Amino acid sequence: MLKFWIWLSELRGLQNQTRLALLHHFGSPEAVFYADREEILLTDGMTPEQAARLDDHDLAGAQKILGRCEELGISLLTIQDAAYPRRLLNIYDPPCLLYVRGRLPAFDEEAAVAVVGTRSCTPYGVACAEKLGYGIARCGGLVVSGLAAGIDSAALRGALRSDGRAVAVLGNGLDVVYPRENQYLYEDVAAAGCLISEYPPGTRPVGSHFPRRNRILSGLSVAALVVEAPERSGALITAAAALEQGRDVFAVPGPIDAPASVGCNQLIRDGAGLVSDAWDILREYEGRFPEKLCAPGQTAPRPQVTGYQTEKAEPARPVKPLVDPAARGLTDDQTALLRAMDEDVPMLVDDLIEQTGIPARRVLSALTLLEIEELVTQHSGKRYTRAVTLRE
Structure with a gap:
């Protein structure tokens, strides 16, 4: 039952890895709820202090969150649900529970690109983010971003302008608009795609939430694109998470003397793909998503080879060592x-x-x-x- 998932996710003092270990050991949060202390202590990495946290069996808070989700039209996605993206499941630290408002895409079938950048962006950065967000969506990709001010918002606006879908991953509850000026963008993204958070309704935006959110941004995507980032930027945390998860990283170059582009230029120097248009990214995934992606100027993805063409003799292949x-x-x-x-x-x-x-x-x-x-x-x-x- 969902109330037990909320209970486990909201227990204070437990790390996400501890929750994952409990689910692996017991199979379900309900089984964790009814387990005795001795059995809980058999869980890998469990300490007596953490086990004591599980003595709190008050479900009132979970019931309140569940009722609030019903009021707001927010659905809950657990790590054991079939719709939970396999991409996200395979990262080191997948969230046990996600809150979703809107229509969740089948991420494993999408060329999703996490587009991130600084809040303190320049007009150049805003223009690039909107252009690239528009281009990714126009060519059949899926823009995933954080709905923060600056680059994130510009990329989402660009995707929506192309009549494409967009996904925003938040570091707060889905009923909390942050920043406030993004109220209409919140609604537009929810209508055209979805909003996602691992935090329940009512959760305020706290600084520590955003680095945690970044692992979900990259985990849902095949690649991360950094549009504009100074030397120390949360966007670089997303890029680092993407590399750790085995995702590709791309960056938009900027003037060599521009503080807002230092992080991007360093990423390119260290091997990130240089991007000047959306197809610089999506061409890497054209073979993987042939029915989704189309190059600029094409009206539709190239059709799959079928019929007699598939029966043509192949040339002899060399024997592998x-x-x-x-x-x-x-x-x-x-x-x-x-x-x-x-x-x-x-x-x-x-x-x-x-x-x-x-x-x-x-x-x-x-x-x-x-x-x-x-x-x-x-x-x-x-x-x-x-x-x-x-x-x-």
């Missing part, structure tokens, strides 16, 4: 990833994480080493194939 994992001194993680991969069909990092059960950080580290050893091939959109044949 035979590799014995033990003889090469490969780790268990590297061997498991190689065995999970296909030689022909590129696989997403998220799919490899799910198939092997290896944590995201270890998967990314192992893939990097395998690529250096030329045992795997990386394709656009962070997809991988095995470059060798394994000896059984």
Whole structure:
């Protein structure tokens, strides 16, 4: 029942990782609610202090939040629901519970791009954000942003102007408008897409919420785009989270003497993709979402090859080298990833994480080493194939 999900999510003094460990151990928040102290202490990483927090069985607050959600038309999405995005599920620290207002997209089927940047932006930054938000939506992508003042709001306005969908992830309750001047933008985004938060209605915007929110922004997306960011900016936190999650990072270049562009220029120097228009990003995912994306000037995505064309003989392919994992001194993680991969069909990092059960950080580290050893091939959109044949 949803009241138990709210109860577990709102218990003070518990880290999200503790909640995830409890769900893994007990299977449901209701089972956690009725568990005794001795059994709770068997949960991985559980301390007596944390276990004591679970003695609070007052459901009044949860019932109040549930009633408020019904009044506002807010739906609740738990980590165990089928509609919970697999992309988000596979990050290191996925939220146990999300509050949603509007229509939740099927994120795993979308070329979603997290567009972020500074609140203290320049006219150049605003113009770029609106142009890129418009272009991403126009070409079939999905703009995800934070609804903060500045770059976030400009990107969402651009997406809405193209009659596209948009998603905003908030660091406060969905009934709290922040900043206040974004009231109409809130309503427009909810109508054209959805608003998402891991915080219940009534939660005020607190500084510590926004870095936490950033992991959801990047976790829902295939890439993160930083439009304008000074040397120290929350947008760079989103970029760091995206890299940690195995997402691609792009940035808009700015004048070398512009303080608002220092962060973006550094990202590009360190390997982020340079962006001057939306297709600079989306072309990387055209093969992954052929029925969604279309280049500027095209009226529709290119059709899939069907019928007799699919039966044409393929040219002979070279035989891949035979590799014995033990003889090469490969780790268990590297061997498991190689065995999970296909030689022909590129696989997403998220799919490899799910198939092997290896944590995201270890998967990314192992893939990097395998690529250096030329045992795997990386394709656009962070997809991988095995470059060798394994000896059984």
